[in-house]
Amino acid sequence: MANNTSISNLNEVEEVNSGDFFIIDTPSGTQKIDFGNVLIPLDNATFNTTISAHADDIAQNKTELKTLTAALYNGVDQNLKLNSVNVLTQLSAVSANVDTIEVADFENSVVGSVLQTIQFRTNEHMVISVEDDIIHSLSALSASITPKANNSAFLLIARVHHESAQSQDYGFGFRRDVGTGYSSPTYIDRLDHNPTAGGTARGHYMFGGFDSVGETQPEDRYLIHIDAPAANKGIPVTYHPTVRANDTTAFNFFLNRSRSAADSFDDEDGESSFIIMELAAGTFTATQFVSTGP
Numbered sequence: 022m023a024n025n026t027s028i029s030n031l032n033e034v035e036e037v038n039s040g041d042f043f044i045i046d047t048p049s050g051t052q053k054i055d056f057g058n059v060l061i062p063l064d065n066a067t068f069n070t071t072i073s074a075h076a077d078d079i080a081q082n083k084t085e086l087k088t089l090t091a092a093l094y095n096g097v098d099q100n101l102k103l104n105s106v107n108v109l110t111q112l113s114a115v116s117a118n119v120d121t122i123e124v125a126d127f128e129n130s131v132v133g134s135v136l137q138t139i140q141f142r143t144n145e146h147m148v149i150s151v152e153d154d155i156i157h158s159l160s161a162l163s164a165s166i167t168p169k170a171n172n173s174a175f176l177l178i179a180r181v182h183h184e185s186a187q188s189q190d191y192g193f194g195f196r197r198d199v200g201t202g203y204s205s206p207t208y209i210d211r212l213d214h215n216p217t218a219g220g221t222a223r224g225h226y227m228f229g230g231f232d233s234v235g236e237t238q239p240e241d242r243y244l245i246h247i248d249a250p251a252a253n254k255g256i257p258v259t260y261h262p263t264v265r266a267n268d269t270t271a272f273n274f275f276l277n278r279s280r281s282a283a284d285s286f287d288d289e290d291g292e293s294s295f296i297i298m299e300l301a302a303g304t305f306t307a308t309q310f311v312s313t314g315p
Contacts (some may be wrong), residue, residue, distance in 0.1 A: 136169045136299040144292040146278050151191060151264060152271035156208055158196050158261040159276055164295045165259040174249040176298040179262045182291035184239040186273035186280045191266040193228040193244050198259040199252055208263065209248060239279050239289055247300070260297060 034041075039057030063069050141164040149157045162179065177195060185191060194210035210227055228244045244262055252258050264274055273280065279289035 132301050134301045136173065136301055137166070138296065138298045139164060139166050140294065140296045142292055142294045144277050144290065146290075147274075147276035149264065149274045149276070150271045151185075151189075151266045151268075151274045153269050154265060154267050156194070156196070156210065156263050156265045157274075158263050159293075160261060161276060162293050162295050163259055163261040164297055165257050166297045166299060167257045168252050168254050168299055170299075170301065171254045172249075172251050172302040174247055174300040174302065175258065175260070176296075176300055177244065177246045177248060177260055178296040178298075179244040180294045181242045181244065181262055182239055182277050182293045183242065183264075184275045184278070184280045186275070189266060189268055189272050190229065191264060191274065193242060194263045194265070195227075195244070195246060195248070196261040196263050197248065197250055198261075199250065200256055203259070207250070209246065210263070210265070239275070239277075239291060241291070260295070262295065 037056050039055065041056045042053040043056060043059065045052050045054055063072065066072075141162070143161050145161040147159060147161050149159075151157060159181065162181065166175065179193075179195075181193065194208060197207045197209060198205075227246070228242060248260075250258060266272070277291055277293055281289075
């Protein structure tokens with residue numbers, strides 16, 4: 022005897038997926054159909070009237086889409102086109118001349134952002150006779166930068182590999198030259214003299230140094246400063262680290278070598294470096310003493 026089950030007694034599902042079956046009563050008998058094969062003609066859909074009312078708009082959009090696709094792509098290798106020119110072709114032409122491309126308006130860069138950076142390294146030897154508060158430029162370590170904007174500031178970072186000939190105190194600073202003539206240097210040297218407690222004024226260097234008579238090995242001195250010279254775009258600015266001493270007795274200062282070494286490269290020789298960063302114009306309030314120099 023067959024088991025009869027009422028449809029109302031079957032478990033209910035909340036969705037129909039491909040692979041599920043509908044039971045259909047046809048003239049040929051009761052049959053089943055996969056849900057994935059069920060097709061509902063537009064005439065039997067409730068939104069038929071809405072779709073039909075926009076048939077002309079749909080056809081127009083289809084035509085315009087074909088036109089836009091033809092304008093954007095070349096139809097051969099599907100590379101994007103711009104103004105009827107292959108974009109990849111344009112980019113290749115640009116990259117070939119990348120050295121000539123600059124940001125159009127550096128003056129409107131974010132204050133303090135880095136516009137460019139240059140680095141200079143040298144192992145050239147220098148021997149300078151230092152005395153009597155005279156400022157000497159370390160010309161072997163000079164570096165130039167050409168501003169990309171007006172009124173930029175410059176972050177100066179110098180590493181000076183050096184030694185002196187005897188126990189002396191000495192100090193470092195910077196010299197600035199604007200343009201190519203080097204005729205009117207500015208010496209960025211030291212803050213105003215600061216008297217000791219109850220004593221007289223004493224000499225101060227922007228960056229101090231001291232060499233003990235018992236030491237025979239060079240050391241590295243790092244000089245870091247922000248300078249805002251109000252320079253004009255396109256006019257080169259050259260910076261030279263400088264050295265000076267208050268002592269009236271001359272002594273030798275050695276760059277990139279030991280005082281005990283001959284003028285040849287050995288294990289105590291080294292190199293000095295100088296990094297200059299151009300910073301977008303802003304307000305820098307550091308107080309500095311700018312001397313007239315010799």
